[in-house]
Amino acid sequence: MQGLVVGLACSGGATLAGAWWCLRRLAQARHLLDTPTSKIRSAAQGYAEFYGLLEALPEALIVAPLTGKPCLWWRFKIEEYSSDGKRRSWRVVERGCSEGWLRLRDASGSCLIDPQGAEVRPATRERWRGSLRHPRGVAPRGLFGWLASGAEYRYTEERLHAGEPLYAIGEFRTSGGGRQGLDLATAQGQVIREWKGDFDGLLQRFDSDRNGRLDDPEWNRVRLAARLEAEERHRQVSLQPQQDHLARPREAQPFILSSYGEDDLARQFHWQAAGAAVLCLAGAAGSAWLLGLAW
Template sequence: MQEAIFVLLLSAVGVFGGGFWFFRNLSRARLLEDTPTSKIRSAAQGFVELYGTVQGEPEAMQKAPLTGTPCAWWRFKIEERTGSGNKREWRTVESEVSGASFLFADGTGTCMIDPRGADVKPQTKQVWKGNQRHPLRVDTLSFIGSFFAGEYRYTEERLHAGEPLYALGHFSSHGAAREGFNEAQEVGSVVREWKQDYPALLRRFDYDRNGELDEQEWTRMRQEASWEAQKRFKSRLRQGDQHRLADPGQLPFVLSSMGEDELAKHYRWHALAGFVAVLGGTGGVIWICLKNGWLLG
């Protein structure tokens, strides 16, 4: 009886888990196919689909932790072989993913991507083995020899500058033209900045050198702060809007080196796997119930 209950529970897990996996991946595939591709220059604020390339100079980029390769984004996993005999298995002992923003462009503009929370599917995935917990580098000899020995297995995935990137997430734009000129706020910001170096402020506006600002000197300082605030606002206007893509919350956040069609196919295959799990679990439930006469009573 205990064995029958265990099989029944296992089959039920297959039904519910497979059902969740099926609907999750099928909905993502449909969302990808139904969302039109936008351009950065004309994209609406909110949930969008973009397609372009990763930007950045190698010398200015972060370095992947395991190989030291310059890249825009990385994810790594270190596994250790544990157990003995036929019971040896790989156990994850360390893993981490990059959270640093990187630049993305599509020919009409640029956008900063905050990858935190994203389902990232990169083009580059490197797997090798070794005898140290933290490898310093990967050279040709160690990479070839790693297939035959090693107590540690390393996996590192990366996004590099110049690679194509499909992005699905929440798009937002910020800039002087959108925000407008708030004189009180802008002038106040300049004054607070100047007050941080109060001796320099006195040298600049304390005309009678008595060690404090009188009403006339204060008025003069406020006028120059207003001119400075307007100057800074015009400079921001010339810079144009700053765009950002980030986690949309309840909707999928996807960054992938695969194109839309290939990515949608990937999600549909995963949905099919979930459907097969549902069928297998349902068959298991029916079989165990028939075998024990639970459907005949």
């Protein structure tokens, strides 16, 4: 009976996981295909899609941690080989990902990208093995790579480089240049919340009768001062040069940075959805078979 319960739990989990992954990948593929490609200079604020070339930021010098190669973005994984006589497997012992901003340029302009939260799919991917927890230098090639095939550790490193093409889809926003509007109530509330963080300072500024609290007339002065402060901050931001940004969407929409184009990505997502659908059907068939045995 216990084996039947475990089997039903596994098959039911496979059914649910396959269904969820299938629907997720189909929805992501639809987002990619339905979102028109925009030029950076003329793109509307909100969810947008761009093609361009990666460009190095002048102040950024990034080196990949495993190979030591210069790049604009990296992600790595270190796995350790383990064996207990019966089971042999690779166990992840360390992983990491760079968080530095990227810059994408097309024929119309450039856009800064915050890669945090993005599904990054780079074309450059190296995998090799070695005997040290942290490798020294680049991946071995040819005969040296073959000799290391029985080593204790396996390394994987992915990178994005300057001059490479990039497909990007996410939340597009522009700051500076006088383009952004002012939500005065929200901005005023933000200023007041900041001031409340230093309540002693707030009392010192606005508690005119020094009774240790803010009365209604004093709170009115706080609100007026916060409104003026919010307007001044907006004016200062508007005077700054216009800067375009791409980041993770606030809603559940795909945020993808890829060396591969939209059509290739959509094709990969459709294949993954098909595989997930097969898993879902197999799990459902297994559950039905187990329930038949129970009856």
